[in-house]
């Protein structure tokens with residue numbers, strides 16, 4: 418998804434302007450650098466610089482951690498590892514501390530009473546270390562993979578048809594929502610290789626695993642800035658997205674620098690998978706039908722997949738009263754914003770869960786490395802704690818309620834009805 422460039426530019430400007438006078442005294446002997454000077458093997462967390470070259474070989478989540486090299490990953494690191502706040506030094510000491518950043522700043526406050534209570538209560542329901550895909554989830558995933566394989570094989574071997582187009586479109590969307598999403602969150606399984614393999618589901622439906630991860634972890638860390646669903650153009654903008662050529666997701670590149678060797682090594686496999694996708698799904702129909710019929714079938718398949726996927730994206734992030742910019746308070750006052758509250762305010766909805774496991778947005782945003790199988794079980798607890806802390810929790814038990822809130826939101830966007838300033842006069 419393309420980001421709101423004005424907002425992200427504002428953020429990076431703000432970061433550049435900050436001065437980290439707050440560096441811990443014990444780190445005085447470490448090298449001092451600016452954020453822009455991080456090497457591709459280094460990450461910054463809370464203003465400290467860690468070399469992750471060796472750590473990449475032993476990281477329990479797999480070597481994918483190297484994808485983040487060269488960046489400030491404070492928000493990403495904290496949100497991905499729900500358990501580390503209890504004993505941060507224990508975990509951080511697994512990485513080689515090499516320096517400190519002089520221009521570090523973070524708009525978020527972590528480990529707030531709200532965050533602590535949600536974690537405490539949720540981990541009474543889900544055992545820590547067992548938050549990955551349940552046998553039920555894996556069975557469901559196997560079904561969706563089987564459906565996709567069947568839909569793809571019949572499309573290729575027997576030729577496309579309107580019915581097969583609908584089947585392939587639906588199967589692709591279900592892979593996107595239920596399989597690759599959990600896998601690329603590192604939540605489908607405790608075994609990194611299972612997540613690694615299932616994550617390629619993104620490439621099987623016309624996208625790119627690595628571009629998706631780049632966009633998605635940035636969306637999670639700064640979520641409200643990164644959600645503009647493209648509705649029926651979703652498929653077109655994925656399949657013909659040239660960002661697969663260098664695996665550098667331009668939208669998130671305004672915040673993150675993805676150009677490192679780890680990423681570059683993934684380019685050949687991503688290109689191969691994209692060529693395979695185009696061969697099977699776009700070129701193949703022309704061998705079976707006239708050009709007009711082939712295009713008609715491709716249009717049905719792509720529209721079904723796009724509307725299925727982006728319809729749910731829209732429902733879960735765009736609704737009446739959604740807070741599009743939860744770090745506004747930080748911008749205006751310099752006071753950090755509770756990260757977990759910022760995750761709740763721009764997300765909805767229970768309803769979208771009906772169409773796709775990962776779309777129960779609060780939960781995927783609060784616990785990104787928890788399997789979507791658990792979301793319905795933790796939902797009442799999260800809701801209760803939000804109510805207790807006065808955090809707005811947009812809850813739509815029925816999909817039509819969510820739909821009405823989304824249409825109202827879009828109407829207001831069109832008319833400028835919920836703009837802070839008059840869109841024409843700017844006053």
Ligand code: HEM
Nearest residue numbers: 477478482485490493494497498499500508509511602603
């Ligand atoms: C943002 C960059 C990341 C950094 C700096 C980082 C760092 C760490 C550290 C220091 C640990 C503790 C290691 C230990 O106890 O031996 C850890 C554990 C772990 N990481 Fe990461 N990680 C990152 C991204 C990821 C990603 C993207 C995933 C999966 C999607 C992931 C999955 C895990 C898992 C499953 C564990 C073990 C369970 C836990 O401690 O929560 N990490 N990581």
